[in-house]
Amino acid sequence: MSETDQARAEVATFRETLDRLRAEVARVIVGQHDIVEGVLTCLVAGSHALLEGVPGLGKTMLVRTLAEAIGLEFSRIQFTPDLMPADILGTTVIDESAAGARAFEFRRGPVFANVVLADEVNRATPKTQSALLEAMQERRVTVGRSTHELPLPHLVLATQNPLEMEGTYPLPEAQLDRFFFKLDVRFPDREELHGILDRTTGGEALAVRRVVTREEVLGLSALARRVPVARHVQDYAVRLVLATHPGDPTAPPAVRRFVRTGASPRGAQALLLGAKIRALVDGRFSPGVDDVRATALPGLRHRVLLNFEGEAEGQRPDGILGAVLEAVPEGSA
Numbered sequence: 001m002s003e004t005d006q007a008r009a010e011v012a013t014f015r016e017t018l019d020r021l022r023a024e025v026a027r028v029i030v031g032q033h034d035i036v037e038g039v040l041t042c043l044v045a046g047s048h049a050l051l052e053g054v055p056g057l058g059k060t061m062l063v064r065t066l067a068e069a070i071g072l073e074f075s076r077i078q079f080t081p082d083l084m085p086a087d088i089l090g091t092t093v094i095d096e097s098a099a100g101a102r103a104f105e106f107r108r109g110p111v112f113a114n115v116v117l118a119d120e121v122n123r124a125t126p127k128t129q130s131a132l133l134e135a136m137q138e139r140r141v142t143v144g145r146s147t148h149e150l151p152l153p154h155l156v157l158a159t160q161n162p163l164e165m166e167g168t169y170p171l172p173e174a175q176l177d178r179f180f181f182k183l184d185v186r187f188p189d190r191e192e193l194h195g196i197l198d199r200t201t202g203g204e205a206l207a208v209r210r211v212v213t214r215e216e217v218l219g220l221s222a223l224a225r226r227v228p229v230a231r232h233v234q235d236y237a238v239r240l241v242l243a244t245h246p247g248d249p250t251a252p253p254a255v256r257r258f259v260r261t262g263a264s265p266r267g268a269q270a271l272l273l274g275a276k277i278r279a280l281v282d283g284r285f286s287p288g289v290d291d292v293r294a295t296a297l298p299g300l301r302h303r304v305l306l307n308f309e310g311e312a313e314g315q316r317p318d319g320i321l322g323a324v325l326e327a328v329p330e331g332s333a
Helices: 003-028 033-045 059-070 085-089 126-138 190-200 214-226 231-242 253-258 265-281 289-294 296-300 308-312 317-327
Strands: 048-052 074-078 090-096 102-108 115-119 140-143 146-149 155-160 179-184 259-261
Touching: 003 033, 003 059, 003 214, 003 265, 033 048, 033 059, 033 155, 033 179, 033 214, 033 265, 048 059, 059 074, 059 115, 059 155, 085 090, 085 126, 090 140, 102 146, 126 140, 126 155, 179 265, 179 296, 214 265, 231 265, 231 289, 231 296, 253 259, 253 308, 253 317, 265 289, 265 296, 289 296, 296 317
Parallel strands: 048 155, 048 179, 074 115, 115 155
Antiparallel strands: 090 102, 140 146
16 A cells, blocks of 8 residues: 555544544534534644533533543543642542551542543632643643653543633633633524424433544544644744734734733644644645634634733734734745
């Protein structure tokens, strides 16, 4: 088999595997196609997603369904103002044997699952939220002098209520940056509401079937990272990120006026890896500029931080990014 034929076969396998997973999720979740695609992209990227929306839109159900469809270990952490870091990471206790001997033993917390649902993550204090930083970036947890590796794949899928709701805390900037995508969960339309009622108010709840294995997911992730990217496509992603910084000469007027801090290098990584995955989903083994543009909003909206004037004027990161997309030419500048 030639290299071209092998690449085509790998892409076909990639699409078939994701199609199976997408179809199983769709049996349970009504609508929200963009959110499902975003979460699947984060799964393949081996990274994390922040889902924002008012309560009751199916965010928790989506995360649980995804874990069950792959057969991954799942845990749910309900974030509340009194939640402590040890409730997430685990703690060291003194264990006494039957013979009376005592020894220190580490009891693992819920973060050691493959898929961790951090439910209403912005209801906990910043101290507790920051307990996830090392786990999300380095896939490990340090407690005392001991370091413990997390299982792979490891995804934190966090749900968040809009900040204007009472009893919420803004996420630390360092934690926001560790989310691959931020996905805004919209309210369902009329037909979708009918579908939700049909599935949830009559008969038995649908059982989620295991349709993809852990090994297949890890294989998808490895393939996505091998996808080649043309230099001009990568340069477009770089120029988009640079244009989100108010001090950059290519930044549009909206960025210079309303933005305090632009996207980090992790933003460029999200754009490029997200574009690779989008190309594979479409059956292509190399992404284009349009793929980068399609990942700009979910990949950068939580990394563009508004200044005081932007907050006072009611500006939104999506609007700022729209100005960036219009200002940055697709060809090399």
